[in-house]
Amino acid sequence: MPNDALRDSLAEKRWLTALSKGDPSALGGLYEMYGERIFRYTFRMLGNRTDAEDATAETFLRVLRRSTELRADGAFRTWLFRIARNLCIDKMRQHKLMELPSDAHYSGSEERATLRVTVQQALSDLPIEYREPLVLCDLEDMAAREAAEILKISVPALKSRLYRGRRALRDKLGGTLERTS
Amino acid sequence: MNNELYSKLVDLYAGHELPAELEDQMELAAVADGGLNHEITTLRRVVDTLQSLEEPDFTEESYHRILMKLYARGADIQPQAPVSTHFQYNLPLQG
Numbered sequence: 001m002p003n004d005a006l007r008d009s010l011a012e013k014r015w016l017t018a019l020s021k022g023d024p025s026a027l028g029g030l031y032e033m034y035g036e037r038i039f040r041y042t043f044r045m046l047g048n049r050t051d052a053e054d055a056t057a058e059t060f061l062r063v064l065r066r067s068t069e070l071r072a073d074g075a076f077r078t079w080l081f082r083i084a085r086n087l088c089i090d091k092m093r094q095h096k097l098m099e100l101p102s103d104a105h106y107s108g109s110e111e112r113a114t115l116r117v118t119v120q121q122a123l124s125d126l127p128i129e130y131r132e133p134l135v136l137c138d139l140e141d142m143a144a145r146e147a148a149e150i151l152k153i154s155v156p157a158l159k160s161r162l163y164r165g166r167r168a169l170r171d172k173l174g175g176t177l178e179r180t181s
Numbered sequence: 182m183n184n185e186l187y188s189k190l191v192d193l194y195a196g197h198e199l200p201a202e203l204e205d206q207m208e209l210a211a212v213a214d215g216g217l218n219h220e221i222t223t224l225r226r227v228v229d230t231l232q233s234l235e236e237p238d239f240t241e242e243s244y245h246r247i248l249m250k251l252y253a254r255g256a257d258i259q260p261q262a263p264v265s266t267h268f269q270y271n272l273p274l275q276g
Binding site: 024025027028031035036039040043044049052053054056057060061064112115116119134138139141159162163166167169170173177 | 192195196223224226227228230231232234235236237239243244246247248250251254256257258
């Protein structure tokens with residue numbers, strides 16, 4: 001295991017142990033470790049900052065509420081993403097349709113920012129079963145096995161959705177991809 | 182290898198999951214096969230575009246707004262990062 005991964009694993013174990021023993025301040029350590037990743041994931045799923053912040057906060061609140069059940073067995077990250085995923089699905093059901101982020105900060109050139117908006121919109125238009133594997137595997141760079149565990153599906157099923165999702169996104173993006181090549 | 186087999190490997194090619202040698206063979210076969218060429222080119226472009234996108238900015242404001250939401254819901258959470266002064270003091274309202 002690389003040094004960074006080992007250090008993170010030990011830190012996660014320490015925070016989880018502390019939290020399961022009733023030390024609520026340990027939540028701060030877990031937020032430091034995973035807050036940004038969960039925010040990025042929820043932002044990409046929901047498409048706007050406000051909902052992503054809400055979903056991220058609620059994810060960590062749920063961790064706190066179930067702190068006595070926590071086990072430092074290496075599956076925490078998968079569980080955390082599952083909570084975030086369920087919250088995103090709930091929010092999408094509430095909103096019915098996705099909206100473009102009006103308060104998003106796009107860094108980089110205008111061309112890159114435009115591309116990002118276009119891709120985000122195209123992703124938002126995809127059915128959820130295609131969007132989820134694309135966000136986890138192609139955007140979050142997560143291994144297929146972990147992504148499959150988060151989505152509670154088999155690895156072949158994940159890959160099938162991922163491949164169909166890429167084709168669907170290609171069809172939606174159309175000429176945009178030609179211009180970026 | 183025939184192009185029928187290559188067409189089954191298109192998705193692996195798109196995701197950079199094939200060995201370089203096999204990629205080269207597919208690219209060579211695609212020169213003479215317009216359909217295969219379109220598939221491997223466009224699908225890889227989708228993957229490369231997604232992987233090259235900038236990550237959403239996890240701004241300091243977002244970091245603290247999430248912390249405040251947690252406080253407001255009763256979580257005893259200690260921020261590890263120092264809090265900026267504009268988050269420590271309420272500015273007087275004008276007008």
